[in-house]
Amino acid sequence: MNAPTSFHQLQPAPRPVPEAFLQALAERFGSQYSAALAVREQHGRDEGSLQAPPPAAVVFAESTQDVQDAVRLAAQYGVPVIPYGAGSSLEGHLLAVQGGISIDMGRMNRVLSVDADDLTVTVQPGITRKQLNEAIKDTGLFFPIDPGADASIGGMAATRASGTNAVRYGTMRENVLALEVVTARGEVIRTGTRAKKSSAGYDLTRLMVGSEGTLGLFTEVTVRLYPLPEAVSAAICSFPTIEAAVRTVIQTIQLGVPIARVELIDANSVRMVNAHSKLRLREEPLLLMEFHGSPAGVQEQAEVVQDIAREWDGNAFEWATTPEERTRLWTARHNAYFAAVQSRPGCKAISTDTCVPISRLADCLLDSVAEADASGIPYFLVGHVGDGNFHFGYLLDPAVPAERETAERLNHQLVARALRLGGTCTGEHGVGVHKMGFLVDEAGEGAVEMMRAIKRALDPQNILNPGKIFAL
Template sequence: MNAPTPAAQLTPQLQPRDVPAALLEALAARFGAQFSAALAVRTQHGRDESAFTTVPPPAAVVFAESTQDVQDAVRLCAQFKAPVIPYGVGSSLEGHLLAVQGGISLDVSRMNRVLATNAEDLTVTVQPGVTRKQLNDEIKSTGLFFPIDPGADASLGGMAATRASGTNAVRYGTMRENVLALEVVTAKGEAVRTGTRARKSSAGYDLTRLFVGSEGTLGVITEVTLKLYPLPEAVSAAICSFPTIADAVNTVIQIIQLGVPIARVELIDAHTVGLVNRHSRLSLREAHMLLMEFHGSPASVKEQAETVQAIASEHQGADFEWADTPEERTRLWTARHNAYFAAVQSRPGCRAIATDTCVPISRLADCLLDSVAEADASGIPYFLVGHVGDGNFHFGYLIDPDDAAERALAERLNHQLVARALSMNGTCSGEHGVGLHKMGFLRDEAGAGAVAMMRTLKRALDPDGIMNPGKVFAQE
């Protein structure tokens, strides 16, 4: 692999463009109280959950409240060839929303209305600032739910833009499979619609899939139409402890290969369980753990659980604990979702360099165990969790952001992990996206020809390079 050097990956190449005073004046005149050039507001919109800490904030922030607002903001920026960086809730992990070339942060969090729920068709249309928890709260009376759960209460526009997934992906898929249609504002300020509410189509190019995962580099998503699913009749969650990570992973491999329709299966290593216990005031056994959930009819849930328990027993799994009430399940899954924050808070002042490699399920044990051995040998603090049902796992290397040696060590481990995953026909990013941090890895994974094709698409749709520039790949 010829990925960028560790220092380069954590020190993005800044190419700020001048934002003329005339543009700021025009935005202020158009948006009034929806416009801010205050340093505190700009600083908030110039940071995410990534390890990048040295990027200057955007020149100003526009708070869009409608598609027309987005169009007007983009058109004004296009006149001055100023970058536009979409902003949702700021939970991205790869530097997606950082203003590496300056420009205007376009905050769509106020575009937070559920526009239409079509329960009979199992679809819903929302504005991009609606968060996943908000959506499920608003539709719970219909008996339906939206299953994609990346952990953070991310905005659905951001989840579409990064092709997010999460804990339920093993059964329900990712945003790629669950977005039916979009409304997108292009670099010219034109609002276009892609897709329909129909479950399938053979009409023309699949523009919906082009924008899902484009990370704001091709346009600003202003509406999203999503698939919904009936709430399962029965839900049961369980935890099971294992003496080794290999035992836990081999249990998962057998579950998937036997076709058990498990809804969620998460790996948490023993050290991370300890961090979660202290953060969430739990008393989970501090051993390598699988956290599982089963959906279906009472009979099917019982059958799935019995099958999984038998498989786990063959791999030294023990101490099964069941959570059948919503309160018990929420307690367990909240603890899992707080694993990132538990880890970061365990070392005050640290930042996490997070990985999200994904490999074919048959190679999961090899990739994960070799990566654990490298991380243990390095001595760097880390946490480990994984959506292992689809071959996806996360290391979070906890670094002192001011310690160049720790940064370099974490980047070396990340580089070795990605190289290993790619050698196994895996991917550098199962769900976080490319952003700034994985541009070199994308080139290694996709190849020069595919990246050149991506650049051609970018130039065709955004000839002045104003849509979230400097992300996914360097424009040439």
């Protein structure tokens, strides 16, 4: 098993950024260019715990042509380029570990076309999921992928994100139909179509989705939309143990109940969420569930799950019957990370995720909880457990190296366990920098070398977000 490795040990020295290159950027982009330290620092960090020097400059792209011109200049001078969306990634995807510049896509946030009859929408990459749903709310459709953070659609495609709705609606892998991509040479290619399926050639869309900015920069994204459900109902249910909650989920999924969301929150996290969001949830392991469909279908789903929960001593089954109540509960869940960080002032969180087959969820989760409890490190646990995905966040004092070592050991043991049980080292965060060592354990040397061959073929200068996913 490859232990987590400091990215400083994995990366070569930062590449030089010629002054002539920066001058050329400044002349081309004018007010869309910045080398101010505060701007560079903002674009040189994400929500994770790793740190690196900031990029040498930031370009604020407003069009596909802007992205092309920036990449062409970078290719001319051999300088790395790092795409930036909302800055909400967790595994070091945005870090300028080999130097270079950041290309901020945030101003490319328009809806380009809505094809309601075909249930698709084409957008620029900088639009966030909340902005997208606000823009299409009058169509009776919605985009369901919800990773918690108000991430950009381009960033979500780049990391193959999923989130709370994935158990019913799938991940970005299933919901991205087509892309416009700027290649390492500054050319524009299109992958996929708005058709539901195709047998035409290599599936370049799937290759690009999840490539974390290492194969191309997305400038347009076409995604699936879904009809707004006729009825939505949410409920919470507390359990005496984590195992009881997890067994309820496993049985629900194995019975084929089309539940839309089912989130596990452990007792530690409930306490943190209560304090942060001013709630009064029972401080026990709980499931936060949501049901979509017709009124009769929603009622039937809820009754089945309620019966299953009773078999596992679930209690305090409470309904959130209004949109405001549902929003309050889900907002509290999405803020669990920030609630946890606030619970230990000055701490840093090493947040990690794995995903296992649903039948092995209890085995993986319970052993990992026991290890975390024994370590003495404060932690939080939340999970999109309907698809076998869960997240630990270890809260460490950055001034105490032993705490980081303990957190990394726990992360290492968690990933090793997930792989033994037929799972993956990351269900949705992506590899980035932090999980590079684990990718070899999961995929094998041969598969990773094939990935390197693809990277070399498409980006021979290694300028597109270098130092992520694997080392070249």
